[in-house]
Amino acid sequence: MAHAHHKIDSNTVDFQVDPVVLELGQRFVDAGHELSLVGGPVRDLFLGRTSPDLDFTTDATPDQTVALIKKWADNFWEIGRAFGTIGMRKSGFQIEITTYRAEAYDPESRKPVVAFGTSLTDDLLRRDFTINAMALRLPSLELIDPFGGVRDLNAAVLATPASPEASFSDDPLRMMRAARFASQLGISVHDDVRLAMSQMAERINIISAERVREELVKLICGAHPRVGVDLLVDTGLAEFVLPEVSALRLESDEHHRHKDVYQHSLQVLEQAAALETDADGAVPAPDFVLRFAALMHDVGKPATRRFEPGGAVSFRHHDMVGSKLTAKRMKTLRFDNDTIKAVARLVELHMRFYGYGDAGWSDSAVRRYVADAGPLLDRLHRLTRSDVTTRNQRKAERLAFAYDDLEDRIAVLREQESLDAVRPDLDGARIMAILNLRPGPVVGRAYKFLLEERMEHGPLQPDDAEARLHAWWAEQPEAAPPVPEAAEPPADVELSPNEESK
Template identity: 75%
Template sequence: MTQLIDVDRIDPVVRELGDRFRAAGHEISLVGGPVRDLFLGRSSPDLDFTTDARPDDIVAVIASWADAWWEIGRAFGTIGMRRRGLTLEVTTYRAEAYDPDSRKPVVAFGSSLTEDLSRRDFTVNAMALRLPTFDLVDPFGGIRDLRERRLRTPGSPESSFADDPLRMMRAARFASQLMLTVDDDVMAAMRAMADRIDIVSAERVREELVRLIRGRDPRAGIDLLVSTGLADRILPEVSALRLETDEHHRHKDVYEHSLTVLEQAIELESGPDGPVPGPDFVLRFAALMHDVGKPATRRFEAGGAVSFRHHDVVGAKLTERRMRALRFDNDTIKAVVHLVELHMRFYGYGEAGWTDSAVRRYVTDAGDSLERLHRLTRSDVTTRNRRKAERLAFAYDDLEQRIADLADQEELAAIRPDLNGTDIMRILGIPPGPVVGRAYQYLLGLRMDRGPLAVDEAERLLRAWWDEQPR
């Protein structure tokens, strides 16, 4: 079956590695995701191999050949290396299982390639190419499942997920990334075993979630997490968006709305040289989370209206709490939360209009998030009322044009008061302290309201403000 792939696409380093192991009397195969991706026409930056050689034997084979090698994964039977710019990992055949009460896998070395493949997560990853001949080994029908776009496990899904509960998250990631349809028995096992995800470290869950969100169809992955109950454990704020529908249909389905916003935000991502190159996790995750404050703020008003006052503020707090629980880094948390907090700022612009001062504040408050905020705000329009959608689009077009016009006149992205802290202390004859900060904020407000001021005018206004301050 090797005619199914173009062996010439495989880097010569792979064959070299196979030759070395065969010369040493060991088996070795390219395995898992890299093999799957060869059949999908995708490239894999990292290459994984499996062998009957034990870690000491692996080191003996590659030590003089690799440009660099490391043994951080030795306890799991893995030796990593670099060769001519490629990263390769060679792992001893193994069986792996989770202790019910442990986050760490219990590793036992296996004795054959087929046994090793049987312990892998899904059939599409349970394929290997024996080296150096490139003979395909596919005992569980991975090629067939790729053709049929199906996601199955080599054995029972219950056994696979017991070995590593993170595989349930991985199923959702593959639904997004590879656009595979998860088999019914796999979904049933995910529902039955959803609580097992609790033993997996937050860091591992986070990495799978990021890959899911950055996939080709994150809606499919999120839907799978929600429908199986996994989201109740790792993203309960998203599950909670499925507000019960009242009989008079006085509000839209917030969950479906959020998924539509996510899809529309993806469509607005730019190319690699644009301002928001996709796939952009920050924009996508903010789109998914932007309305998570609605369940906690929903109120039924007189006359049948439904309100969600301050859901942006509440949602920002919920988003930050969830991202910290998933161990995201501070910069990513700050970027996502900032967008959630600002996503309602635009509404009302079309009706009331904004002064130049309000436009300046919008740009300044958005800061580095402005381009993402443009896209999130536009994506948040999911109404079926064409006239309303057109009115909102026109209003945002107008706002962007005003931002551009003001940017031509002044450096909006870096608005500062016309006097700095040193100037303030000199003019008022005061030392560093809180009063300098208050004066700075006063001058910044002037800058927002009036635009650039001459230095002498700024000084005059500062002295007038100072004369009014209590001593």
């Protein structure tokens, strides 16, 4: 990070801000108000990054702000007005201007209690961290840094302007944000912050699942996700947010018969992130689905651990158990169904490759691997390769060689067959025409049979496929000729009373 490599001297920093920022500042000053660029955009100026989203703070009320910008902005909206925020767009920038606040959370509620303030310093005091509590007064570009944000950027440490207890009481989500910033910026947290996170971890329960999820996604997609996850686990926050990951810290037995599943999972997460490709590649970075599957891939191990006779440890079916646990946790965190299915499927499939190197696979098995992975195949390749953390160089090389071989086999079969969309050689309409069937479950069974044939034997000629379909159909109960019903007795035959009652 920029701050980790050279000292920042705020006296010599030449703040390059867009003319739009200066123009907006001048409008407020001319009307007798204060306006400052604040928070993330100011921090990013020190880190040499620019953002199209700009946050400002002012002593003007929301009404006064609207009056000043409504003719100047390209468009504006008042959706955050109750919190003192007016949003707008201007020259490609998304801008939010918020009236100085003295905000507190009701300890028992998720909703902030908003009180407008009159002082920039008081407004900065109630922000989450010192590195986000700096302001650039406009249009003079004077840096306002009452709580040592530049100092903490230089030290690469996260601290709070007020006491961490007061800050986290105001908004417990800030504890998640601490872990997120640790991941994004690769910085450590101040001892006081870490202690407050540990003592107040349970308070995260009053925050909505959606807000927790948003921070978690940013953390997992950060440049240093291992740092962020480790902070969640160390402080006990993960017990409430991702308890399955905390549970990976299996107590080590005295004979060290298995490696540390938790540290292994963090390493797999790091290795998976390193295998992502650039935006034009198969898995553009950062990829939440791949990274989260890497973190969660072994969460089924604690529930399936068995000590076998002879001292071995087994984790049978931990892939299936882990897949279910992962889906359940993601539902609790209100992830969308597509994301849940993708991550859970990768966890379920992460062991499928093992055994390939020893036994070798038939073409049929390779086809099934591709078909089961579907659109997740490129991620599954990366997850499986990442899941090798052994220090045994020969074993690592053998697994890598085997996976290279599997990918080569997939490439060869792709050349010969359209592997990405393995379908039966006859479609539903053709099946119905050949067997003279109407749409219904039987057609589905016939389709499934032909799909199995396609998996097992590769593409078939139409005549061959048709012959196999006929052979299959001959063995189905529906294909048997109907049994004739018992003939009615002739009308002139009288039934005896005994026969009538039968």
